[in-house]
Amino acid sequence: MLGKKGFLLVLLLVIVSCKSTKSTEGANRKPLAKHVILIGSDGFGAYAFKKAKLPNLRKMMNGGVYSLQARSVLPSSSAVNWASMIMGSGPELHGYTEWGSKTPELPSRIIGEGGIYPSVFSLIDKQLPKAKKGVSYTWSGIGYLFEKNMVDLDFNGSEDPQTVDKALEFIIKDKPAFTFIHLTHPDNEGHEIGHDTPRYYKATEKVDELVGTIVETLKKNDMLDETVLIFSSDHGGIGKGHGGKTLEEVEIPWIVYGKNIQPKGKLTSTIMTYDTGATIAYLLGLEIPEFWRGKPITEIVK
Template identity: 30%
Template sequence: MKPISRVFIIGWDGAGSFVASANTPNLDRCVRNGTFDFQAQAATPTISAQCWGTLLHGVSPDKHGLTNEIVSHTPYPDGSPYPSIFRVVREAYPDAAMASFSAWYPINHGIIEPSIGVHKVSMKDRDLSLAAAAYIREHPEVKLLFVQFDLPDAAGHQYGYNTPGQLQAIEETDGLTGHILEAIEETGLLDDSLLVFVSDHGGGGANPRGHGSDHPMDKTIYWGCVGPGIPRGAAIPGTMSIVDTAAVVVRALGIEPPESWESKLPERLFAE
């Protein structure tokens, strides 16, 4: 079994677990080859800044303190006791190439620390997918790369969540994800990379075109990964939480998690 040399995180904003109702051949291929949970749980409240902040910082919103308003105007403090996965990786690998491609600009502005040398790109989804694929081809030495697509959430707000309009946007996002997977395969990185697939929240529970509540439609998300040591076609024992993503990332890269993190490694995720 090859060691894991890098981690790619591909997030579909607002997709919840609705991907199970959509035609997503790229995601489905990874499901067959990895370990997935389609009943994973988002952070509370089920809002983008709180949820992406929880994923990236390994703690719940009451600790990282991020809201949509804050991340839109205020950079995340470099000295926070709750470092992002990017900061943890930077401290372990000072010369590592790292990148964040986010269709929702506040992730790059207010959730990832500003002074740790992360290559940050914010643009619309299709252009974003091509830019991320180009970066992978140009920087095969990348250690950590995060991608966030916004189309599913935008469609949920416009048409309603888990509706034909949103499912079409999810299917389009799967196609954009294919550009990234193609770049990973073409550069020969697939065999020693961990790929994490996740949504930040769902929607349509308390409000057909909104999210933020504890309703299962808002809280339930998909989470999965594929890579060396990850069981093929398996389910995660118990219930996966979005906060545990951070622990998975640092374990894959051979780094001890910060004591301040609440993030925990799911049992038996990695083959010993």
């Protein structure tokens, strides 16, 4: 048995070990990629992969990792889920609770230096102050969900191709650490014509073509090998609406492809949309704040 001195020595070693572990938990890790691009397609339900021709997205799925069972938060509508995606937390904490939320209906648990619940942009701004970052979006509602005083690009395009062109111009010229590209289709067709219709699937195929344009442009400019692409959505839909509690509305695609991403294919992890923000932070080597509830999906990396 240990004597009194031996016991104290063991206790001291345990305390020192715990302190050492604690001190390194929050330290910045080496980034796994120089550039992360989040492509968000509004209203793109996971079920679209059953009927639509999506060669570029399928190439990313086969060469990277994916889940077609990732889930949105409730309600399964736009602002609440885009906020959750880049704020690393659900509406219970960030406070944006409705389709078109411009300000939190529920007081945010934390208010950051940007005047809103801290998003991935504020993490980058604080921990990588020299890094460029930007947002190019077609739906104007995105403009209320990030810290405008912290980005180098804030562009609201009139159509998805213009939104993508502006984002690529920024990416090629400024080599940003993080870019969020929001596409308004196929949500428009889902509301106007209906989900699970030929027009809806045609719109998803146009989104796929834009994804192909992004990948090819990165390749031509020798950036693809240093970039991680994440493709996801805010919700799916049924009929001409969304916001409910069906799997058609809640299940969203989650695809990751690029630098240091293993070609594992289908993921087994349970993924919530707020895990996207945490995964972006992980890929960029950032410390994830305590008040975020998302967790990085670490099985995606080599």
